[in-house]
Amino acid sequence: ISSEEITRAYIDRIDKVEHKVNAYITLTTDKAINKAKEIDIKRANGEQVGALAGIPIAIKDNMCTRGIKTTCASKMLEYFVPPYSATVVEKLNKQDSVILGKLNMDEFAMGSSNENSYFHKTMNPWDLSRVPGGSSGGSAAAVAANEAVFTLGSDTGGSIRQPAHYCGVVGMKPTYGTVSRYGLVAFASSLDQIGPLTKDVKDMALVMNTITGHDKLDSSSYNNEYDDFGKYIGEDIKGKKIALPKEYFSKGVQSEVKEKVLAVARKLEDLGAVVEEVSMNMTDLALPAYYLISSAEASSNLARYDGVKYGFRAKDYDNLVDLYKQTRDEGFGKEVKRRIMLGTYALSSGYYDAYYKKAQQVRTLIKNEFDKVFESYDLILTPTGPSTAFKIGEKINNVVEMYMNDICTVPINIAGVPALSMNCGFDANNMPIGVQFISKAFNEKTILQVAYAYE
Numbered sequence: 001i002s003s004e005e006i007t008r009a010y011i012d013r014i015d016k017v018e019h020k021v022n023a024y025i026t027l028t029t030d031k032a033i034n035k036a037k038e039i040d041i042k043r044a045n046g047e048q049v050g051a052l053a054g055i056p057i058a059i060k061d062n063m064c065t066r067g068i069k070t071t072c073a074s075k076m077l078e079y080f081v082p083p084y085s086a087t088v089v090e091k092l093n094k095q096d097s098v099i100l101g102k103l104n105m106d107e108f109a110m111g112s113s114n115e116n117s118y119f120h121k122t123m124n125p126w127d128l129s130r131v132p133g134g135s136s137g138g139s140a141a142a143v144a145a146n147e148a149v150f151t152l153g154s155d156t157g158g159s160i161r162q163p164a165h166y167c168g169v170v171g172m173k174p175t176y177g178t179v180s181r182y183g184l185v186a187f188a189s190s191l192d193q194i195g196p197l198t199k200d201v202k203d204m205a206l207v208m209n210t211i212t213g214h215d216k217l218d219s220s221s222y223n224n225e226y227d228d229f230g231k232y233i234g235e236d237i238k239g240k241k242i243a244l245p246k247e248y249f250s251k252g253v254q255s256e257v258k259e260k261v262l263a264v265a266r267k268l269e270d271l272g273a274v275v276e277e278v279s280m281n282m283t284d285l286a287l288p289a290y291y292l293i294s295s296a297e298a299s300s301n302l303a304r305y306d307g308v309k310y311g312f313r314a315k316d317y318d319n320l321v322d323l324y325k326q327t328r329d330e331g332f333g334k335e336v337k338r339r340i341m342l343g344t345y346a347l348s349s350g351y352y353d354a355y356y357k358k359a360q361q362v363r364t365l366i367k368n369e370f371d372k373v374f375e376s377y378d379l380i381l382t383p384t385g386p387s388t389a390f391k392i393g394e395k396i397n398n399v400v401e402m403y404m405n406d407i408c409t410v411p412i413n414i415a416g417v418p419a420l421s422m423n424c425g426f427d428a429n430n431m432p433i434g435v436q437f438i439s440k441a442f443n444e445k446t447i448l449q450v451a452y453a454y455e
């Protein structure tokens, strides 16, 4: 089968289901077909092609793509066409993958349901009346609906893993520093990581191999060589020590979620792993610390959208300050404004010690707690989220309830460690349930080994 045939098959699939799922913001199907044809010609000429040659993929719309709109699902960047590509996009291009388009998301990656997109809502392919999760909801829905072989998402507090859980796909947030953030539109720079959403664990390893590596254009990029991420795939997991932190299985967790995740633990025991309950007392503090730190960083990162340098500019204004005000008032959505206000408040002098500094101290305590558990265990096993995908509109007016969706995922970003979510069953409404595997920093190989053994 040729690259062009594969690409056309995916485009046919998009034609068939996209009007129901709405995973994409921008489709680049003509470009995709041209690229596929080029690859076929290369092959016919006996030229070397890349590791992902002819694989049709898609990218969350907060990663810059040269010559292709990169909107962050915001009115602010509705017509923004970047003059350069993100490092991850360059890497995927170099391996000859075929980009089908840019995927829907919550505006500036703030949200858990994709309902904060300026353009449209994305539906959960398993039940079109439910959300796909967020903020990488388009990325998860596209994989679940077979509208791309794999996609890239970004994860600041769960935005890859929570949609993976809701849509029944595999999603991983790598160790902070593993994947270059150059060209990823910043939300909260100390937490943001790009990662893949795939159909299965082997694909995850393959994509990780292509997108990771040191990048001098990202000052927080880890300067070291990486092993093959799939190195231990297929090896048995006898003797692996797995911790079940009881705080992640407490009250608010849907009973079926608890049941299925505990069934994963039992299956791993059958495969020879040693599973033990542990306690992580700091868990409750992660959510407030996250919403303080991420909003503080967002308020600073989003200061650049002032109507002067690029993006949207308001039409009616009296003077320069008014131009800033009008532009930001009209260009940003409600949730983005909420975060900017929260962050600006937390950073203002007089409140800094009470909020931002305190949150950073809590962050250290959380990180230490993870380090401590990883002294004795290879992995931590938890649900990815307390419940399965909810109905569109159900939580839109309840901000705190929306933030609670991130309770199982944010501690991982705070600690900077890697975590993967994969499907482990379905609830009574036939909605997917995700299990989360967490490891110490730079130990994705073990996560993939155990995830593959379970799969």
Ligand code: GLN
Pocket (backbone or CB within 6 Å): 109, 110, 111, 112, 134, 135, 154, 155, 156, 157, 158, 159, 160, 187, 294, 406
């Ligand atoms: N839902 C979280 C938030 O709204 C996570 C977002 C993310 O990981 N980008 O902040």
